[in-house]
Every structure is written in structure tokens, then in C-alpha cells.
Amino acid sequence: MNEETSKPKIISKTRIIAEVVSFVALATALSYIKVFSLPQGGSVTAGSMVPIIWLALRRGPKVGVFAAAVYGLVQLAVEPYIFHPVQVLLDYPIAFGALGLAGFFQNKPFLGVNVGIWGRFIAHFISGVIFFASFAPEGMHPAIYSAIYNGGYILPELAISIYIIYLLQETKILKIFL
Amino acid sequence: MSMFDGLKYRRVFSPIHNLDPRVKFTYACIIFIVAILFWEFIPLLVLFVIQVPFVILARVRREWLRSMKGAAFLASVIFTVNFAVSFINSGYMITFVALEYALAMTFRFLVLVESFSIFFLTTSPDHLGLALEQTRVPYEFCFAFTTAVRFVPVLAEEAQTIMDAQKARGLELEKGNFLRRIRNYIPILIPLIVSAIRRSLELAEAMESRAWGVSKKRTNLYELKLHGSDYVLLTVTVVLLVAAIYVRLYLPVPRLAEIFDYFAH
Numbered sequence: 001m002n003e004e005t006s007k008p009k010i011i012s013k014t015r016i017i018a019e020v021v022s023f024v025a026l027a028t029a030l031s032y033i034k035v036f037s038l039p040q041g042g043s044v045t046a047g048s049m050v051p052i053i054w055l056a057l058r059r060g061p062k063v064g065v066f067a068a069a070v071y072g073l074v075q076l077a078v079e080p081y082i083f084h085p086v087q088v089l090l091d092y093p094i095a096f097g098a099l100g101l102a103g104f105f106q107n108k109p110f111l112g113v114n115v116g117i118w119g120r121f122i123a124h125f126i127s128g129v130i131f132f133a134s135f136a137p138e139g140m141h142p143a144i145y146s147a148i149y150n151g152g153y154i155l156p157e158l159a160i161s162i163y164i165i166y167l168l169q170e171t172k173i174l175k176i177f178l
Numbered sequence: 179m180s181m182f183d184g185l186k187y188r189r190v191f192s193p194i195h196n197l198d199p200r201v202k203f204t205y206a207c208i209i210f211i212v213a214i215l216f217w218e219f220i221p222l223l224v225l226f227v228i229q230v231p232f233v234i235l236a237r238v239r240r241e242w243l244r245s246m247k248g249a250a251f252l253a254s255v256i257f258t259v260n261f262a263v264s265f266i267n268s269g270y271m272i273t274f275v276a277l278e279y280a281l282a283m284t285f286r287f288l289v290l291v292e293s294f295s296i297f298f299l300t301t302s303p304d305h306l307g308l309a310l311e312q313t314r315v316p317y318e319f320c321f322a323f324t325t326a327v328r329f330v331p332v333l334a335e336e337a338q339t340i341m342d343a344q345k346a347r348g349l350e351l352e353k354g355n356f357l358r359r360i361r362n363y364i365p366i367l368i369p370l371i372v373s374a375i376r377r378s379l380e381l382a383e384a385m386e387s388r389a390w391g392v393s394k395k396r397t398n399l400y401e402l403k404l405h406g407s408d409y410v411l412l413t414v415t416v417v418l419l420v421a422a423i424y425v426r427l428y429l430p431v432p433r434l435a436e437i438f439d440y441f442a443h
Contacts (some may be wrong), residue, residue: 013318014390018382019260020322022374029337030370047363051371055281070322077303077327084290159362173371 016085019055020067028074044070049099049157054168056103058175064150065100074098090127113165117158117172124150188246194236194300198408199220199309202297205415209293217432219278221422222285229292239297240291245299247349249291252281257284281434302402305402314404318391325381340369 031048052071056064072092083153105112128146182271194202209225209442216222233242264276300310307324311317345351351362386389404412425431 009416012382014385015378015382017318017322017390018385019377021325021329021381022333022378024322025333025373028326028330029334031336033337041279047367049362050367066319066322070326071318073323074303074326074330077298077306077323078330088294105235112373113277129385150277163357163360164363164367167361168371171368173368176372176375 020063020070023051024067024071024074027071028078031075037041045157047160049117049120049161050164050168052099053102053113053161053165054094055111056100056116057112057165058108059103060106061100061103061151062149064078064103065125068100069093071099084113084127084131086141087127087131090123090130095123095127098123109165109169114158117154117161121150121154122156123128124154150178181414189374192236192300194232194296195302196407197300197411198404199297199301199305200402201314201404201408201411201415202301204307205411206293206297208346208415208419211292212293213289215422215426216286216431217279218436219285220432221425222282222289222418226285226290226292229289229296232296233292234301238296241299242295244304245291245295248258249288250313253284253287257286260284273393275437277436280296308398308400308402311398317396318350319358333370333377336373337370340366345430 027048027050031045033045033048052064052068055067072095075096076088076092077083099116101119102112102116105115108174125146127142128150129142132145180360213225216225232238242436262281264279265272269274292429304324307320307327310323311320341351346359348363349365351359353359354362
């Protein structure tokens with residue numbers, strides 16, 4: 001059942017699921033505290049990605065990606081922005097799922113945060129290219145628009161998340177109740 | 179509780195809300211396919227208008243208008259860009275072809291937003307979770323989704339309480355430079371994270387005491403079944419698709435320029 005048999009304490013699946021549930025809920029609650037929002041649904045929030053990345057760093061990539069995918073679906077249900085089926089797939093489950101990749105770098109939190117958020121950026125970027133390419137005429141460069149648009153809110157979020165994770169790590173809160 | 183007011187799901191009873199989410203999803207997807215089939219303005223306008231009765235029937239007009247308002251900005255961007263490019267390409271002449279193409283692209287976009295916003299506005303997260311479960315998505319995922327949605331208002335309220343408490347102790351959230359402001363959120367985040375973990379322990383105990391995940395084959399108290407109205411919507415959807423394909427293949431679709439010419443003479 002549990003792969004981590006080398007560890008003395010085996011954590012039950014129930015506890016993992018319960019942790020995923022409360023952290024996804026926390027992330028969703030935090031995503032409502034907006035610093036400012038963009039017209040297409042992108043917004044700079046007060047560290048709404050931190051709980052997910054934090055869970056990924058705490059429990060590893062498998063739990064992280066799972067939690068991130070659940071978070072993506074919750075975001076889709078709470079505040080849907082749907083323009084194109086491929087865009088939905090890329091913007092919600094895949095983009096948020098990428099956040100869980102932070103779990104591969106449990107010992108290097110900064111690298112983890114960067115990998116997670118850049119992964120999300122790439123998913124949003126590709127989705128932006130598809131979106132602009134399907135509605136804009138020929139002769140435009142969808143990649144540039146997508147990069148500008150998505151970069152506009154991912155970069156502040158990246159900075160905020162890295163800084164918050166850095167501050168949280170100093171308090172050693174990452175490993176409590178493990 | 180101003181910030182989190184939008185979180186509370188209002189239970190609305192309407193013929194549209196009671197429809198099976200799977201059928202509604204199929205409907206939204208078919209509308210999308212039909213919208214892709216046409217690049218003329220008139221069929222897309224028709225497609226836009228025939229969905230309005232759904233909104234009125236579902237009594238979600240205000241929410242729907244809000245999501246359309248959100249889409250309006252992008253719609254205007256799409257219109258302007260398309261029109262400007264063909265305006266320049268045609269040698270600075272305003273042509274009907276250009277106008278029609280720009281309008282059509284804008285309405286294709288609006289139709290997509292409309293159909294999926296009807297789906298999400300009229301489907302409760304519980305229903306969505308149930309539908310996911312019955313389409314064989316792993317149960318852990320569905321459970322985590324439904325429960326997380328339920329927990330959001332609880333945690334939002336807690337966040338608000340902690341924010342108020344820290345403000346009462348003299349924490350100033352709206353002061354200082356960028357870094358300072360982020361650092362101000364730490365005294366809010368730490369109690370929140372600790373209490374989220376505590377809550378997860380309680381939740382795990384509650385789950386285990388109810389023998390969560392013991393039996394491999396689960397049964398449900400509520401099961402989604404297709405009712406009469408679901409079949410009606412399904413029929414409407416299929417008819418719409420067939421009609422659209424027929425029109426596309428065999429009938430000439432009137433263009434804006436032709437209609438204008440007809441009235442001009």
C-alpha cells in the first residue's frame with residue numbers, strides 16, 4: 001500500500017487524502033484574497049499556490065500532483081473561464097498539476113517552487129498560444145501575446161510564492177505533524 | 179465577510195439545474211462543435227440567441243451576465259484585432275467580408291463562453307463529483323474534490339477571523355512596499371496552515387471512524403439517472419448537431435453582404 005516502508009511510521013492513505021482536502025480548500029480560500037485581477041481571469045493572489053506547493057514539498061510528487069489536479073478542478077468549478085476545450089485541459093488540470101512537480105525537489109524548496117510555477121507558466125503559455133491562434137487572424141504572433149499576457153501575472157505570483165516559501169521554511173513549519 | 183460572499187453556492191431549483199450533468203456537458207460540447215463548423219455571422223448569432231432561454235429557465239441571469247461581462251473585454255479584443263488586420267490587408271477599406279469575419283469570430287467566442295458558463299452555473303459541485311464518479315474517475319479524486327469544495331467556506335471564514343484578529347493586534351496589511359506587504363501575510367498564513375493540518379487530522383479520524391476506503395466496491399445513496407427532461411435535452415442536442423451539419427453541407431448560409439444588398443435594392 002505505502003511505498004515508504006523504510007520509514008518507521010506508515011502514514012495511512014486516509015490521512016493523506018484528508019491533508020489534500022484541507023490544503024486544496026485552503027488554497028481556494030486564499031485565491032479569493034486578490035492583490036489585483038486581470039480581465040481574462042488571471043489574477044495575482046496572496047499566495048494561493050503556496051499551500052499546494054507546500055503540500056508537494058511535504059509529501060512528495062505523487063501527492064503533490066494529485067492535490068494540484070484536484071485544486072485545478074475546484075478552480076474550474078468555482079471560477080470557470082472556458083474558451084476552448086484544449087485551453088480548458090491546459091489551463092486547469094495540467095497547469096495546476098504542474099505545481100505538484102515541486103514535490104520532486106523535497107530537499108531543495110527553492111528549486112521546487114521554481115519548477116512548479118514555471119511548469120504552470122508553460123502550460124498557460126501553450127494554452128494562450130492555442131487561444132490566440134484560434135481566434136486571431138493570420139500574421140499575428142500568438143506566442144508573444146501569450147508570453148506577455150501570462151507572464152504578467154505568473155511572474156508576480158512566482159516572486160510572491162518563492163518569498164513566502166522562503167519565509168515559511170525559516171519557521172520550520174514545513175515538517176510539523178508529519 | 180465581503181471578500182468570500184461569492185463562495186456560497188446558492189441552491190436554485192430549476193428545470194436546468196435538475197438535468198443530468200453528463201447530458202449538460204454533452205450539450206456544451208456539441209454547441210462547441212457546431213460553433214466551430216460555421217464561420218458566418220448569422221448561424222453563430224442564432225446559436226447565441228437559442229441559448230438565452232436556458233439562462234432564463236435556469237434563473238441564473240445575474241451570474242450569467244457577470245460571466246459575459248468578464249468575456250466582453252476579450253470579445254472586444256478579438257473583434258478589434260480581426261477587424262484591424264483585415265482592414266489593413268484590404269488596403270484600408272471597410273468591407274462587409276471583414277466586418278462579418280470579425281463579428282463571426284467574436285460570436286464564436288461568446289457562444290463558447292455562454293454554453294460552458296451555463297453548464298458550470300447550473301451544476302452544483304456535488305452533482306459534478308457524482309457525475310465524475312459515475313464516469314469512472316478514481317473515487318479518491320472525486321471525494322477530494324467534493325469535500326474540498328465543502329471545506330472552502332469554512333477555511334475562508336477562518337482566514338477572515340485570523341486576519342481580523344491579527345489586525346486587532348496591530349498588523350497592518352496595506353502598508354509598506356511590495357516585500358513588506360508579503361511579509362505581512364506570514365502571521366496570517368502560519369496559523370492558517372497549522373489549523374489546516376489540525377483540521378486534516380480531525381477529518382482523517384472522522385473518515386476512518388466511518389471506515390473510509392475499506393470496501394473496494396462502493397455504492398451510492400444518490401445515483402444519477404436519466405429522466406424524461408434529460409432525454410429531451412439530448413434529443414435537442416442531437417437535432418441541433420444534425421441540422422448544423424446538414425446546413426453546412428447542403429444549404430447556402432446567407433452572408434451579411436448579401437442581406438445588405440437585398441435590402442439596398
